[in-house]
Amino acid sequence: MTAAPIVSLRGLAFAHPGDAAGRPVLAGLDLDLPRGGFTAVVGPSGVGKSTLLRVIAGLARPAAGSVVLHATPAADRRAVALVFQDARLLPWRRVAGNVAFGLEGLRLDAAARRARVAAALDLVGLAEQALRFPSQLSGGQRQRVGLARALAVRPDLLLMDEPFSALDAITRHLLQDELTRVWRESGASVLFVTHDLDEAAYLADRVLLLSGSPARVVRDMTVGLARPRARAGLGETVAALRAALAETFSEGAGI
Amino acid sequence: MKRSHWASAAGLAAFLGVWEASVRGGLLPAAFVPAPSQVPAAFLSELRNGEWPAAVLASLTHYTAGVAAGSALGIAVGVAVALSPSFAASQAWVARLLRPIPPLAWIPFALIWFGPSQTAAGFIIGIGVFWLNYFAAEAAVRAIDPGLFELAAAFGQGGAWRRLTAVVLPAASPGILAGVRAGLGQGWMAVVAAELFGIPGIGQRMNEAAGLLATDILVLYMLTIALLYGITDFAFERVSRRLLVWTRA
Numbered sequence: 354m355t356a357a358p359i360v361s362l363r364g365l366a367f368a369h370p371g372d373a374a375g376r377p378v379l380a381g382l383d384l385d386l387p388r389g390g391f392t393a394v395v396g397p398s399g400v401g402k403s404t405l406l407r408v409i410a411g412l413a414r415p416a417a418g419s420v421v422l423h424a425t426p427a428a429d430r431r432a433v434a435l436v437f438q439d440a441r442l443l444p445w446r447r448v449a450g451n452v453a454f455g456l457e458g459l460r461l462d463a464a465a466r467r468a469r470v471a472a473a474l475d476l477v478g479l480a481e482q483a484l485r486f487p488s489q490l491s492g493g494q495r496q497r498v499g500l501a502r503a504l505a506v507r508p509d510l511l512l513m514d515e516p517f518s519a520l521d522a523i524t525r526h527l528l529q530d531e532l533t534r535v536w537r538e539s540g541a542s543v544l545f546v547t548h549d550l551d552e553a554a555y556l557a558d559r560v561l562l563l564s565g566s567p568a569r570v571v572r573d574m575t576v577g578l579a580r581p582r583a584r585a586g587l588g589e590t591v592a593a594l595r596a597a598l599a600e601t602f603s604e605g606a607g608i
Numbered sequence: 609m610k611r612s613h614w615a616s617a618a619g620l621a622a623f624l625g626v627w628e629a630s631v632r633g634g635l636l637p638a639a640f641v642p643a644p645s646q647v648p649a650a651f652l653s654e655l656r657n658g659e660w661p662a663a664v665l666a667s668l669t670h671y672t673a674g675v676a677a678g679s680a681l682g683i684a685v686g687v688a689v690a691l692s693p694s695f696a697a698s699q700a701w702v703a704r705l706l707r708p709i710p711p712l713a714w715i716p717f718a719l720i721w722f723g724p725s726q727t728a729a730g731f732i733i734g735i736g737v738f739w740l741n742y743f744a745a746e747a748a749v750r751a752i753d754p755g756l757f758e759l760a761a762a763f764g765q766g767g768a769w770r771r772l773t774a775v776v777l778p779a780a781s782p783g784i785l786a787g788v789r790a791g792l793g794q795g796w797m798a799v800v801a802a803e804l805f806g807i808p809g810i811g812q813r814m815n816e817a818a819g820l821l822a823t824d825i826l827v828l829y830m831l832t833i834a835l836l837y838g839i840t841d842f843a844f845e846r847v848s849r850r851l852l853v854w855t856r857a
Contacts, residue, residue: 410762435762441755445778445854455763458770486857506763 357423358385359510359542360409364418366567367401367408377416378404380567386510388423391536391543393557395550395594401568402546403438406512409544410435424509428460434503436513440495442487448498449474449483455506473505476535493524500532504539511541515548526584529555533580550598554590555582562594564601572597642824647831650824659813664832667799667809670726674733675795679788681734682741686787687776689742690749703742711736712801724806732802737791744787748780782855785848792844796837 365382368375378401386392394402407413409420410433424432434455442451452470461469474480477497487495496516503511513532517525533556536543547553553560554576562572574597576590624644630636631643642650654660689696711732722728752775760766760775777784803811810829817825849856 412758412761431764437755437759439755441759443756443759443775443778445781454759454765454774457774458764486854488854488857502763 357388359388359390359423360386360544361421361423362409362418363421365408365415365420366417367404367413368416377567379408379415380569382418382569384561384570386542386544387559388509388542389540390559391545391557392559392561393545393547393553394561394563395547395553395598396563396568398548400563400565402548402563403514405563405568406435406514406544406546409433409510410512422510429465430459430507430509431455432508433510433512434506434508436496436499436503436511436516438515438518440487440492440499440516442495442498442502444487447484447486448479448490451487451498452501452505455502459506469505469507470501473501476504476538477501477531491524492520493528496520496528497531500528500535504535504541507539508541511536511539511543513543513545515546517552518548525552532556533582537580550591550594551584551587554578554587554594555584560594562597562601564598571601639821640823642827644827646824647828650822650828654825654828660828660832663808663810663813663829664836666726667803667811668836670729670802670807670809671733671795671799673726674730674798675737675791677730678734678737678795679741679791682738682787682791683745683784685738686742686745687749687772687780690746691772691776707739711798715802715805718802719805724808726807729799729802729807729809733795733798736794736798740791740794741784741787744790745780745784748783748787749776751783752776752779782852785852789841789844789848792840793837796833796840800833 362382362384365379365384366377367379368377382405394405396402404413408415411420412435422432426432443454446454449470452473453466456466456469470483471480474483477500479494479497479501482490482494482498487498490498499516517528520528529552545553545556557576560572560574560576561570562574563569564571574593578586578590627636628643628645631638631641651660685699689699714732714735718728718731722731756775756779757766757771760771765771765774799809800811800814803809804815806812810833814826814829817823817829
């Protein structure tokens with residue numbers, strides 16, 4: 354990938370502040386994520402995939418190293434937006450209010466804010482649900498609201514933490530297709546954490562396999578499949594990912 | 609009208625009927641227990657001589673002031689305790705020391721400090737209401753999903769003020785409003801108790817009536833308190849329902 358990076362990690366290390374032993378979750382991580390690219394991070398449960406996202410999002414302070422975001426500063430957008438695994442909507446706000454949440458504090462007048470909310474809801478196909486409360490939505494719809502909330506702030510970098518893992522297979526496939534379309538329309542760079550190798554192969558241009566303790570990138574694979582992709586054509590890529598994962602475990606890096 | 613409403617009306621009518629019959633039939637001594645049918649006449653008499661409106665206005669004035677101040681302070685301190693471990697630690701033993709003292713135990717001090725005044729009554733009412741709101745608000749804020757704070761930080765709303773207004777208060781609002789509602793009832797109990805010690809209002813008028821064995825007037829003011837509580841509780845419940853529409857969606 355030759356595009357200029359959207360984010361550069363150098364010597365990144367992280368240990369949970371509550372861990373008295375100070376065991377690092379991440380250590381010596383060097384990584385450049387391509388601007389406009391779709392990168393997936395896969396790896397065993399608990400390896401530190403979500404931690405990596407939280408550090409990049411600024412929600413967790415690294416113990417060492419740096420996260421440099423090469424974003425264009427602007428008062429009407431945010432450099433980074435996060436989509437959570439559990440949608441994490443504010444139950445007292447209607448759908449439109451949830452989407453507007455990230456816009457509050459940005460330099461936008463009320464009309465511009467409304468337009469942004471409407472555009473984001475259009476993008477995820479929820480314009481009709483704007484006045485409903487989160488409790489009135491299905492799991493898939495709630496995830497779409499979480500995605501719309503992130504897209505509304507027009508981020509340079511969209512961080513997604515296993516956003517579809519709790520959904521049924523049909524809804525998951527639907528949202529994967531929607532995400533691919535939205536990603537191409539928005540032009541944002543995406544870093545997508547998943548434990549589903551099929552999902553990684555279907556969505557991403559590049560798949561990073563994170564493993565070990567402390568975690569490091571043990572494989573960096575390019576997915577050369579043309580878009581739009583067919584799920585039936587993923588077999589080879591998924592097999593390669595699976596083999597890499599198996600190899601990693603047999604080397605003991607996953608332990 | 610719903611079936612349950614008919615049942616409520618029938619129950620109330622039966623209660624009043626048995627009461628009336630017991631007094632008229634001599635089962636209850638008429639000198640000590642008035643018949644319910646005597647209360648309207650007592651009401652007209654108290655209305656004409658201006659005692660009823662004056663007593664109700666006085667009670668409502670210090671009730672409103674005491675409940676408002678006690679609720680606002682209780683919510684503010686309860687929220688602060690839940691959000692700030694150092695503040696919680698600094699006042700933990702103060703709270704343990706003061707909490708068990710019933711509001712009525714403060715009446716002598718209230719009379720010494722403020723005299724038999726509206727301020728004294730407001731102070732006594734405010735103390736009971738304060739603790740209810742303090743504990744309700746603290747528990748409500750502590751129960752907030754920590755993930756919502758992370759969400760706020762992720763979307764640039766992590767500052768103290770935005771966190772408070774955009775996450776803490778709305779998320780804790782069901783618990784906070786339950787505390788306020790409990791305080792509304794507690795406030796009326798304290799009103800009458802405070803006024804029995806000479807502060808003008810419904811309680812003082814009841815004390816005067818008791819001295820004259822005017823039991824019809826006593827019952828009139830007891831019903832007045834019940835009615836005022838019923839109105840405030842009903843109005844607050846309607847407002848709460850509107851504010852918390854999302855909890856029933």
